[in-house]
Amino acid sequence: MERKIRVLIAKPGLDGHDRGAKLIARALRDAGMEVIYTGLRQTPQMIAEAALQEDVDVIGLSILSGAHMGLVPRIMEELRKNKMEDVSVFVGGIIPEEDVPALLEMGVTAVYGPGTATQFISDEIRRIVLASEEE
Amino acid sequence: MKNQIDVNAVLAGDRRALARFLTAIENETASGRQTLDAVFKRTGQAHIIGVTGSPGAGKSSLVNQLVKYFRQADPSKKIAIIAVDPSSPFTGGALLGDRVRMRDLSGDEGIFIRSMATRGALGGLARTTSAMAEALDAAGFEMIFIETVGAGQSEVDIVRLAHTTIVVEAPGMGDDIQASKAGILEIADILVVNKADQPMAENAVRTLKAMLELGHPIVQSAAERLHHRALAFEAVEVTSDIHQNSEAESWQVPVLTTISTEGVGIQETAEKILEHGVALKQRGEWKKREAARLQEALHDLLIQTFLEKWQRESSSDFVQAVIRDMLNRVHSPHQALQILIKGQNK
Structure with a gap:
C-alpha cells in the first residue's frame, strides 16, 4: 500500500486570518496528502499534542501576527518534550526576511512567504519526507 | 527504529x-x-459508539460535548475518538477537519483523538477503522467514539463495528418518505436531532417519531443482521446464557434533541448511551454484536487475502489482454472473469 504523507496544518497565536492556512491545506490535499486541519488559535501545547496523536510527518504553521519569534521556539520545545524531533516543521505567513535564519536555527525546516507557489511547497514536503525515510 | x-x-x-x-x-x-495479533486477547473491553449522519449535521460538535461530559462525570475513564473523513477519489488526498470542533478536548491526557481518511472505502469508514478501534481498546480506552464520514443513506458500515450507533440529523432533512427509506435511519440505536434551536427542528422530531411508530427497526438481533450480508462461510451464532425475557428485549429507539454548540441535551444523550450499553449486556446482545463484528472482519480478510493471492499468481500481460478484449466488446465482463479464473497463470 502506498505510504501517505500526513501533514498537520496549524495556526498558533491570536490572529484570526486563516485563508492562507486553508489554501495550503487544500493544495496539499490536492497533492495527495492527508492534511489534518486544527483551526484557529492553537497553543503550542495543542499543536504538539495533535501532532503526536495524529503521528504526522510534517507540521505547517501559519503565522501572520508577527509573533513567530515567540511562538516557534515554544512549539519546538513542546515537540522535543514529546520526542518528536524527527517531524519537519514548515512556517508560512508574514515572516520578515531577517528572522528566517533564526527560525532555521531553531530547527524549522523551511520558511515560505507570500507568493510561494503551492506546487513548490508540496514538492518540497514530499522530497523532505521521502529523504528522511531513507535515512 | x-x-x-x-x-x-x-x-x-x-x-x-x-x-x-x-x-x-x-x-x-x-x-x-x-502487534494487533499480540494484543488481541486484551480487546473486547471497550464500549464502541458510532456517530453518523449527514455532512454538517453536527457530529463532531456532538462528540466533542459528549466526551467532555463523560470525562467530567468519570475522570478515571479513558476515551478515544476516531474521526473519519473522505479521501479524494481523484488525488487520494484528504482534508481531515474534525479536530477543529474538538478543541475543548485538548490538554486532557485521558483523551486520544485520531483522524483518518477513508482511503477509497465507501461504507463511511476506512478499511482499517475496525483494527484501529481494537488497538485503542487494547490500550485501555474504555469508550471509543467513531465518527463516520458525512453519510448519505447507505454508508452503514458503522453498524457492523459499533455497539451503540447514534444517527445525528439536522432539521430540514426531508419528509416522512425520506425517513421511511431503508438505510441509515434503520441502524440507529439513538436518534439525535441536533441544532434543535432551528425552526424546522420540531418537524424533524415529529417525522422521526412517526417513522419509529411504524415499526421499530432494531428489534432484530445481531445474528439476524449477519444474514443480510453474504459471508464467505456459515456464520457461527453465539447463544447467550441470559434468558431473553420479552420485557428486557426490545430497546426503544429514543429521539433526542441537542444544541451541541451550547451543550443542550448532552446529559440526556450521554445517559442514553450508557443505558443502551447496559441494555445490550442484559439482553446478551453485546456478545452477539461482538461475534458479528469479528466474523465480518474475518470475511473481509479472506476476500482481501484471496485477491492478493490472485494478483500475485496471475500475469499482468494476460490480465491486460483479457481486459482489452472486454473493452472491445469481444467478451462480456462475466466471460472475462471466466477466462481470468481458468486462465494462464504465471
Missing part, C-alpha cells in the same frame, strides 16, 4: 507508541498486524 512498535509501551499507555501503532495499522504493515 521508526517502524518498530513497542507493544509494552502501547499497553503501558505511551501515547507516542500508540500513535505509531495506529499508523502501522492504517498503512497495513506487517509490524502493525503482528
Whole structure:
C-alpha cells in the first residue's frame, strides 16, 4: 500500500486570518496528502499534542501576527518534550526576511512567504519526507 | 527504529507508541498486524459508539460535548475518538477537519483523538477503522467514539463495528418518505436531532417519531443482521446464557434533541448511551454484536487475502489482454472473469 504523507496544518497565536492556512491545506490535499486541519488559535501545547496523536510527518504553521519569534521556539520545545524531533516543521505567513535564519536555527525546516507557489511547497514536503525515510 | 512498535509501551499507555501503532495499522504493515495479533486477547473491553449522519449535521460538535461530559462525570475513564473523513477519489488526498470542533478536548491526557481518511472505502469508514478501534481498546480506552464520514443513506458500515450507533440529523432533512427509506435511519440505536434551536427542528422530531411508530427497526438481533450480508462461510451464532425475557428485549429507539454548540441535551444523550450499553449486556446482545463484528472482519480478510493471492499468481500481460478484449466488446465482463479464473497463470 502506498505510504501517505500526513501533514498537520496549524495556526498558533491570536490572529484570526486563516485563508492562507486553508489554501495550503487544500493544495496539499490536492497533492495527495492527508492534511489534518486544527483551526484557529492553537497553543503550542495543542499543536504538539495533535501532532503526536495524529503521528504526522510534517507540521505547517501559519503565522501572520508577527509573533513567530515567540511562538516557534515554544512549539519546538513542546515537540522535543514529546520526542518528536524527527517531524519537519514548515512556517508560512508574514515572516520578515531577517528572522528566517533564526527560525532555521531553531530547527524549522523551511520558511515560505507570500507568493510561494503551492506546487513548490508540496514538492518540497514530499522530497523532505521521502529523504528522511531513507535515512 | 521508526517502524518498530513497542507493544509494552502501547499497553503501558505511551501515547507516542500508540500513535505509531495506529499508523502501522492504517498503512497495513506487517509490524502493525503482528502487534494487533499480540494484543488481541486484551480487546473486547471497550464500549464502541458510532456517530453518523449527514455532512454538517453536527457530529463532531456532538462528540466533542459528549466526551467532555463523560470525562467530567468519570475522570478515571479513558476515551478515544476516531474521526473519519473522505479521501479524494481523484488525488487520494484528504482534508481531515474534525479536530477543529474538538478543541475543548485538548490538554486532557485521558483523551486520544485520531483522524483518518477513508482511503477509497465507501461504507463511511476506512478499511482499517475496525483494527484501529481494537488497538485503542487494547490500550485501555474504555469508550471509543467513531465518527463516520458525512453519510448519505447507505454508508452503514458503522453498524457492523459499533455497539451503540447514534444517527445525528439536522432539521430540514426531508419528509416522512425520506425517513421511511431503508438505510441509515434503520441502524440507529439513538436518534439525535441536533441544532434543535432551528425552526424546522420540531418537524424533524415529529417525522422521526412517526417513522419509529411504524415499526421499530432494531428489534432484530445481531445474528439476524449477519444474514443480510453474504459471508464467505456459515456464520457461527453465539447463544447467550441470559434468558431473553420479552420485557428486557426490545430497546426503544429514543429521539433526542441537542444544541451541541451550547451543550443542550448532552446529559440526556450521554445517559442514553450508557443505558443502551447496559441494555445490550442484559439482553446478551453485546456478545452477539461482538461475534458479528469479528466474523465480518474475518470475511473481509479472506476476500482481501484471496485477491492478493490472485494478483500475485496471475500475469499482468494476460490480465491486460483479457481486459482489452472486454473493452472491445469481444467478451462480456462475466466471460472475462471466466477466462481470468481458468486462465494462464504465471
